[in-house]
Amino acid sequence: MARLTRAESQARTRELLLATARRLFLRDGYHATTLEKVAEAAGFSKGAVYSNFGTKDELCQTVIEAVRAEQVQAIMDAFLGEGSDADRLAVFAEWAEHTIGDPGWTLLEAEFAIHAARRDPGLRDRVAEGGRKWVGALRFLLEEEARRRGLALPMPAGELADALLSLGVGLGLRRAVDPALSPHALPGMIGLLLEMADADGR
Amino acid sequence: MARLTRAESQARTRELLLATARRLFLRDGYHATTLEKVAEAAGFSKGAVYSNFGTKDELCQTVIEAVRAEQVQAIMDAFLGEGSDADRLAVFAEWAEHTIGDPGWTLLEAEFAIHAARRDPGLRDRVAEGGRKWVGALRFLLEEEARRRGLALPMPAGELADALLSLGVGLGLRRAVDPALSPHALPGMIGLLLEMADADGR
DNA sequence: CATTTGAGATACCGAAGGTATTTGGGACTT
DNA sequence: AAGTCCCAAATACCTTCGGTATCTCAAATG
Numbered sequence: 001m002a003r004l005t006r007a008e009s010q011a012r013t014r015e016l017l018l019a020t021a022r023r024l025f026l027r028d029g030y031h032a033t034t035l036e037k038v039a040e041a042a043g044f045s046k047g048a049v050y051s052n053f054g055t056k057d058e059l060c061q062t063v064i065e066a067v068r069a070e071q072v073q074a075i076m077d078a079f080l081g082e083g084s085d086a087d088r089l090a091v092f093a094e095w096a097e098h099t100i101g102d103p104g105w106t107l108l109e110a111e112f113a114i115h116a117a118r119r120d121p122g123l124r125d126r127v128a129e130g131g132r133k134w135v136g137a138l139r140f141l142l143e144e145e146a147r148r149r150g151l152a153l154p155m156p157a158g159e160l161a162d163a164l165l166s167l168g169v170g171l172g173l174r175r176a177v178d179p180a181l182s183p184h185a186l187p188g189m190i191g192l193l194l195e196m197a198d199a200d201g202r
Numbered sequence: 203m204a205r206l207t208r209a210e211s212q213a214r215t216r217e218l219l220l221a222t223a224r225r226l227f228l229r230d231g232y233h234a235t236t237l238e239k240v241a242e243a244a245g246f247s248k249g250a251v252y253s254n255f256g257t258k259d260e261l262c263q264t265v266i267e268a269v270r271a272e273q274v275q276a277i278m279d280a281f282l283g284e285g286s287d288a289d290r291l292a293v294f295a296e297w298a299e300h301t302i303g304d305p306g307w308t309l310l311e312a313e314f315a316i317h318a319a320r321r322d323p324g325l326r327d328r329v330a331e332g333g334r335k336w337v338g339a340l341r342f343l344l345e346e347e348a349r350r351r352g353l354a355l356p357m358p359a360g361e362l363a364d365a366l367l368s369l370g371v372g373l374g375l376r377r378a379v380d381p382a383l384s385p386h387a388l389p390g391m392i393g394l395l396l397e398m399a400d401a402d403g404r
Numbered sequence: 405c406a407t408t409t410g411a412g413a414t415a416c417c418g419a420a421g422g423t424a425t426t427t428g429g430g431a432c433t434t
Numbered sequence: 435a436a437g438t439c440c441c442a443a444a445t446a447c448c449t450t451c452g453g454t455a456t457c458t459c460a461a462a463t464g
Contacts, residue, residue: 006430010442029320031233034420046421047443056421103319110375111316114309117379118231128380154394163373163387167365170372173312177319178330185365192356192398208461212411236451248452249412258452 014052016042022063026104030060030111057123060112068109068130071099072137079141085149092141093187096168101183106172135161154193164190216254218244224265228306232262232313259325262314270311270332273301274339281343287351294343295389298370303385308374337363356398366392 004012020042024033035056039046053059078091100106113131116123138161146153153160168186175181206214222244226235237258241248255261280293302308315333318325340363348355355362370388377383 004430006440006442009430013442029316031317032320035422036420045444047445049443050422051442051444107316107319110312111320113375113379114231114313114316115233117305117309118234118313124379128382131376131380155390159384159387159390162384163369163391166372166376166387167369168372169375170368170370171365173315173371173375174333174368177315177326178333180330182361182364185361185368188357188361189365208409208411211461215411237453238451247413249414251412252453253411253413 010052013044013048017044017049017052017059018062018066021059022067025060025063025108026067029104029107030115035059057116057120060108061123061126064109064112065130067105068133071105072133075099075141076137080144088145089187089190092190096186097183100168100172100186101175103172103176106169107176110169110173131165134165138164160193212254215246215250219246219251219254219261220264220268223261224269227262227265227310228269231306231309232317237261259318259322262310263325263328266311266314267332269307270335273307274335277301277343278339282346290347291389291392294392298388299385302370302374302388303377305374305378308371309378312371312375333367336367340366356395362395 017038021033021038024038024041027033035046035049038059039049042048049059053062075092075095078095079088081091083091109130113127116127135158139157142153142157142160142164146157164186167189171181171185175183219240223235223240226240226243237248237251240261241251244250251261255264277294277297280297281290283293285293311332315329318329337360341359344355344359344362344366348359366388369391373383373387377385
């Protein structure tokens with residue numbers, strides 16, 4: 001590896017730390033992941049972490065926002081592709097299983113949200129904004145799906161998106177605690193909603 | 203206060219610690235509550251805590267199980283009383299608002315569940331058992347309500363209870379993070395389900 | 405009354421987030 | 435090219451907190 005300029009070197013350090021932090025936060029959660037472990041696993045000292053991120057909160061928030069952005073992108077891409085109604089529902093179910101069913105991710109997002117809610121109003125607002133990102137994406141998907149199928153939703157798309165997100169959050173959390181729980185509740189609920197929309201809207 | 207026997211004295215200490223721990227855990231959450239603060243607020247030293255409870259986890263678990271037992275009792279009592287269908291739904295909505303809408307409680311239960319899931323399989327199992335207690339209560343209420351109204355539920359009561367609990371958990375968590383969220387999603391969802399049961403079952 | 409016992413106090417340990425200080429090598433000046 | 439500056443990263447250290455080891459003193463026991 002050739003000599004790096006100062007800026008390049010710092011950017012590389014930051015990326016290495018971020019990637020390592022992502023792996024550890026997702027694997028062990030917020031509280032169990034120490035900055036010392038992150039630094040060492042990335043080949044640096046704690047000083048490198050504090051030089052690139054203000055606090056543990058900021059590092060974790062950065063990781064979470066990156067993961068969430070990827071997940072939103074993934075479901076948007078998958079869902080907006082071609083395919084029959086049934087195909088799209090299957091794609092969504094698979095994506096949901098992959099995302100909600102990942103205890104590492106589910107627990108991390110909830111753990112950090114709780115931490116933020118308790119400790120710092122400013123951070124709490126940023127976390128709340130993340131929730132709104134999810135609702136926005138879900139709402140868009142619901143409206144698009146209703147349009148494609150030509151049916152009316154049984155309640156405003158925004159409220160429905162809100163309820164579905166809550167359902168997903170709760171389900172993910174509960175499954176992480178009790179793996180015996182059925183993974184079918186979310187698709188089941190959505191199926192129900194679609195039936196209702198069928199019966200109601202057309 | 204008269205002389206206390208050793209057992210009486212210890213029991214009193216334990217209860218004082220429990221009551222104090224309950225107040226602080228609900229107010230500040232699991233991580234932000236230190237055993238030192240609990241001990242001092244109750245008028246003891248940390249030694250008293252460790253003499254009465256094995257670990258912080260055990261103390262918190264005891265608090266949580268006590269609160270949950272009271273809440274389950276409250277909704278059972280309120281719901282099983284007399285009143286019209288609409289009355290009962292209103293009673294439930296009020297109870298849900300009071301319970302789910304209490305960030306202290308919602309955040310504590312979720313925070314501790316996550317902590318348990320990450321750290322200790324044994325504790326995780328105990329927490330999962332707490333979830334099953336909720337599902338059992340909800341399931342009973344749903345079946346009872348369907349019986350009283352004489353309608354068929356759109357899915358098995360157990361699955362429905364599961365979904366409703368997840369919805370409640372997710373909603374409570376999200377509202378604690380974002381107080382701007384509508385508190386009506388849960389009653390709204392239940393109303394929808396009842397409509398569906400109406401349309402479906404009779 | 406002497407002895408034992410154990411609830412609760414005290415002292416201490418290690419881990420972890422965060423801060424203050426130091427250092428070493430790239431970057432700018434002359 | 436040499437000297438200086440700057441700042442990313444390392445190191446040392448602080449405080450807090452869960453947990454453990456030890457001590458103490460009053461109730462229990464004979």
